Amino acid sequence: MLCTTCGTRPAASADGRCAVCTAVRPAPPHGLMASGPTPPAEGFHLLRSPVGLARAAVALLGAVIVSDVLALVAGLNLRGEYAGLGDTAVYDAGSADRAEVLYGAAGTLQGFALLATAIVFVIWFRRVRLNAEVFDAALQPMRPGWAIGAWFVPVANLWLPRRIAAGIWTASAQTHPDGSRRTVSNAPLNLWWTLWIVSTLFTWVASKNYEQAELSPGLADSVALIMAADALDIAAAALAIVFVRKLTRMQGERAALVMKPFPAPGPAGPASV
Numbered sequence: 001m002l003c004t005t006c007g008t009r010p011a012a013s014a015d016g017r018c019a020v021c022t023a024v025r026p027a028p029p030h031g032l033m034a035s036g037p038t039p040p041a042e043g044f045h046l047l048r049s050p051v052g053l054a055r056a057a058v059a060l061l062g063a064v065i066v067s068d069v070l071a072l073v074a075g076l077n078l079r080g081e082y083a084g085l086g087d088t089a090v091y092d093a094g095s096a097d098r099a100e101v102l103y104g105a106a107g108t109l110q111g112f113a114l115l116a117t118a119i120v121f122v123i124w125f126r127r128v129r130l131n132a133e134v135f136d137a138a139l140q141p142m143r144p145g146w147a148i149g150a151w152f153v154p155v156a157n158l159w160l161p162r163r164i165a166a167g168i169w170t171a172s173a174q175t176h177p178d179g180s181r182r183t184v185s186n187a188p189l190n191l192w193w194t195l196w197i198v199s200t201l202f203t204w205v206a207s208k209n210y211e212q213a214e215l216s217p218g219l220a221d222s223v224a225l226i227m228a229a230d231a232l233d234i235a236a237a238a239l240a241i242v243f244v245r246k247l248t249r250m251q252g253e254r255a256a257l258v259m260k261p262f263p264a265p266g267p268a269g270p271a272s273v
Contacts, residue, residue, distance in 0.1 A: 046134045047255050053124035054248040060117040061244070064237045067106070067113040068230045074099070074106040075227040082220040103223075110230075122148055124244065129164060131251050132171040135258065140167040162193045172250040174257055188246050192239035199232035 081096040129147035132140060141163050142150070150160035166186065173184040206225035213222040 047131055047258070048127060049255075050124055050127045050131065050248050050251060053120065053127055054244050057117065057120045057124045057244050058241050060113065060120055061237045061241050063113045064110070064117050065234050067110045068234045068237070071103075071106040071110055071230050072227055074103040075223050075230065078103045079220050079223040079227070082223060121240075121244075122151060125161075125165075128168050128172070128247060128251055131255070132168040135251075135254055136171040139171045140164075142167075158197060162189070165189055165193070169247060169250075172247060172254050174250070174253050184250065188239070188243045192236065192243040195232065195236040195239055199229065199236040202232055203229040 078096075078099040081099045126144070126147040129140070129144050133144055142160070146160065147164055150164055151157050153160060166189065169184070169186050169189055170181070173182050175181050203226075206222070206229045209225055210219075210222040213219045
């Protein structure tokens with residue numbers, strides 16, 4: 001039986017509509033007729049390509065990686081200066097000052113790169129969340145507005161965005177011709193999120209340690225901790241690139257499937273003897 005709304009896809013609900021039409025336009029209340037015929041393509045305009053935003057996010061994540069590498073180089077230089085604080089024969093105050101200025105500049109560059117990336121990434125995240133609402137609203141654990149708001153809730157932002165991303169990921173998976181959903185490994189999502197949380201928490205601890213360090217061994221060790229945090233951030237950014245590209249590609253394939261009607265059953269061939 002074909003969908004009673006679009007007439008092109010197999011019916012998947014009790015009211016005789018396919019999964020796409022059910023998600024795009026809810027059925028009218030029981031006993032009421034719709035005001036008019038529904039065009040087959042209604043609601044498809046809600047799908048918006050995330051490709052442009054994904055490219056911008058990937059480019060900015062690359063900038064984050066570059067800024068982290070520069071911070072690692074500056075940190076290595078500063079750590080060497082701090083290690084020589086106790087040796088007056090090799091310590092050069094001017095060189096140490098220059099190393100601190102360079103390290104501070106690298107940290108500022110990291111901050112700008114991270115801010116720009118966060119803004120574009122959240123916009124991209126909202127875009128793919130809205131697309132997931134069209135693909136399968138029933139799989140989404142939270143309302144679309146939480147695609148932005150979840151990042152700003154203290155403590156809860158350690159898991160709420162991951163929960164939303166899981167719903168987007170599942171809804172963006174392609175379906176089989178019969179409408180059943182294919183299983184796609186969510187390893188890219190889990191790896192990125194785990195490492196991002198570890199990197200964020202480790203960076204916070206390392207920064208606090210650096211602020212409280214006073215003696216030369218402590219200063220050198222605190223810089224080493226921040227360098228380790230930068231290395232973790234590089235890995236997290238690389239996995240974020242994989243996640244963004246994979247999910248964007250999945251949504252493109254899913255959108256193509258949504259826009260392409262299922263083939264109508266053809267006339268039965270002659271019975272074999």
